[in-house]
Amino acid sequence: MTEHGLGVSISEIARGAGVHASSIQRRWGTRENVMLDALLTYSQEKLPIPDTGALRGDLVAFGRSIAGYLATPLGEAVAQTMAATDDDPALAAGRTRFWESRYDTARVIIDRAVDRDEVAADTDPELALELLVAPLHFRKLLTRQAVDDDFVERLVDALMRGLTS
Amino acid sequence: MTEHGLGVSISEIARGAGVHASSIQRRWGTRENVMLDALLTYSQEKLPIPDTGALRGDLVAFGRSIAGYLATPLGEAVAQTMAATDDDPALAAGRTRFWESRYDTARVIIDRAVDRDEVAADTDPELALELLVAPLHFRKLLTRQAVDDDFVERLVDALMRGLTS
Numbered sequence: 333m334t335e336h337g338l339g340v341s342i343s344e345i346a347r348g349a350g351v352h353a354s355s356i357q358r359r360w361g362t363r364e365n366v367m368l369d370a371l372l373t374y375s376q377e378k379l380p381i382p383d384t385g386a387l388r389g390d391l392v393a394f395g396r397s398i399a400g401y402l403a404t405p406l407g408e409a410v411a412q413t414m415a416a417t418d419d420d421p422a423l424a425a426g427r428t429r430f431w432e433s434r435y436d437t438a439r440v441i442i443d444r445a446v447d448r449d450e451v452a453a454d455t456d457p458e459l460a461l462e463l464l465v466a467p468l469h470f471r472k473l474l475t476r477q478a479v480d481d482d483f484v485e486r487l488v489d490a491l492m493r494g495l496t497s
Numbered sequence: 498m499t500e501h502g503l504g505v506s507i508s509e510i511a512r513g514a515g516v517h518a519s520s521i522q523r524r525w526g527t528r529e530n531v532m533l534d535a536l537l538t539y540s541q542e543k544l545p546i547p548d549t550g551a552l553r554g555d556l557v558a559f560g561r562s563i564a565g566y567l568a569t570p571l572g573e574a575v576a577q578t579m580a581a582t583d584d585d586p587a588l589a590a591g592r593t594r595f596w597e598s599r600y601d602t603a604r605v606i607i608d609r610a611v612d613r614d615e616v617a618a619d620t621d622p623e624l625a626l627e628l629l630v631a632p633l634h635f636r637k638l639l640t641r642q643a644v645d646d647d648f649v650e651r652l653v654d655a656l657m658r659g660l661t662s
Contacts, residue, residue, distance in 0.1 A: 387660070387661065411580075411639070412580060412581055414638070414639050415576075415577060415580040415581065415638040415639060416577055416580065416581040424641065427639075427640075427641065428640075428641075431639070431640045445660075450661055451660050451661055455660065456651070456655075459651060459652070459655055460655070460660055462632055462635070462636075462640075463628065463632065463652075463655060463656070463660075465635070466631040466632040466634075466635035466636075467627055467628065467631040467632075469631075469635050469638075469639055470627070470630070470631035470634050470635055471627075471631075473579070473580040473634075473638065474576070474579050474580060474592075474596070474634055475592075475593075475596045475627075476589065476592065476593075486621070486624060487624070487628075490621075490624055490625070490628060491628070491656075491659065491660055492659055492660050492661045493659045493661070493662070494656065494657055494658045494659020494660070494661075494662050495552070495610075495616050495620065495625055495628075495656055495657050495659070496552065496615055496616055496657045496658070496659075497658070497659050497662045
């Protein structure tokens with residue numbers, strides 16, 4: 333583990349891929365960019381969008397798979413890296429692309445809930461997903477409290493019901 | 498700024514306080530512990546608990562003051578430091594103390610809302626506060642989206658109403 337949580341250099345990445353370091357450098361610039369790009373692809377595969385037929389089931393399944401990912405050394409390192417790094421413009425662009433892609437892929441969970449009349453048609457899909465995803469990362473990175481199935485269920489119930497209903 | 502986001506050494510802290518570095522070391526162990534302890538005190542002063550007479554007003558005011566704190570160089574450095582550091586036991590204990598104290602102090606916002614019949618008596622105060630605090634930190638550290646007054650209002654409205662009501 334380096335300062336940024338990922339102990340991989342561009343030359344190690346190049347060696348692993350069997351190419352010249354200069355090819356990596358030309359295409360991505362920094363090792364953080366290589367990583368973010370790889371993560372984008374990886375997380376789309378590892379975090380499939382559930383389709384259980386109901387909003388609660390989808391949110392619980394999605395929350396659990398994010399919690400599971402954050403429990404892996406890679407998931408933890410990625411979250412720490414994104415949280416720690418300063419705003420190198422190339423990295424910032426990669427980060428933005430990463431989250432935009434995540435929200436774009438996952439918003440179907442909320443779109444389907446609208447179609448099923450489970451939530452109001454004007455529900456903001458990004459905000460709704462953020463309410464689920466943020467506490468998982470907050471616990472993992474800041475309070476270090478358990479991010480387990482029980483927490484995911486309590487979280488989803490609180491979000492669906494709302495504080496004042 | 499060092500690796501951990503705070504460019505202060507124990508000897509600098511000692512110099513600032515006019516004491517020997519060994520006294521600091523004996524009492525706190527590491528500079529991270531000094532920092533967390535100082536933050537505990539500081540954040541209690543800088544993040545007073547609002548009492549507007551209504552839950553929405555309290556949550557918006559509390560959310561805004563956390564957002565304002567996270568926008569300062571200190572607030573940002575503290576969040577990054579807590580997110581980045583590995584689990585040194587002394588630091589982990591300080592971190593736990595920090596968040597427990599924050600939740601203990603702020604739960605009166607939810608307790609008062611229960612007294613006013615704004616939320617159910619079995620509302621979990623810590624979870625309710627976490628739903629507010631987590632997205633502010635998540636945006637600051639991970640997505641780097643705006644943590645402004647507009648977002649705080651949208652967030653509080655979504656939390657109070659719930660996704661399915």
